[in-house]
Amino acid sequence: DAGVTQSPTHLIKTRGQQVTLRCSPKSGHDTVSWYQQALGQGPQFIFQYYEEEERQRGNFPDRFSGHQFPNYSSELNVNALLLGDSALYLCASSLTQITAGTGVYNEQFFGPGTRLTVL
């Protein structure tokens, strides 16, 4: 099992440009979440996709958008890049199961991330 894969590993863009990051979830997983991790900070939730729809969204502007494909892979798009968008972008995959209150934790498995530098 390849686990969660992300591409590219890292890239450099200039302010105002647009970027697309890609994620392939772990085999058997149907849910993809995206997180932004600034240097020296913990990951911050951007949004989550399930059944090709955005199910939850964190406190990020509309410049951040995403997509999930029928094979469960996902893309994160960021428009009009700002210097402050420089960060490690992490994709996490999981399996949605109705286990609320049972104590079972459906682990979110993280990929290695894409390091984005905006100049």
Added chain:
Amino acid sequence: QKEVEQDPGPLSVPEGAIVSLNCTYSNSAFQYFMWYRQYSRKGPELLMYTYSSGNKEDGRFTAQVDKSSKYISLFIRDSQPSDSATYLCAMSLFSGGYNKLIFGAGTRLAVHP
């Protein structure tokens, strides 16, 4: 005020020491409490999780949750140089498959021989 507070360190200890890592939180609705480990240039990997209050032990690692104080801890016994990493606490309202994780800032740990 952040929902989850974690001292970023860095924390430097000698090999064999007992390490104590802590987080506090403000949302009393959190049910799942996780500890992730992140090596440099890698994504976070789950170490342990606890549901609701109590203790959980896994080898050299012990996780504690005190919901009355809104305080969680991770203890590492007999620390090894390979434990050198950033440790992130994370919390969610219910099962991680269907909910966002709220992370602390992470504590950088260095275990020196």
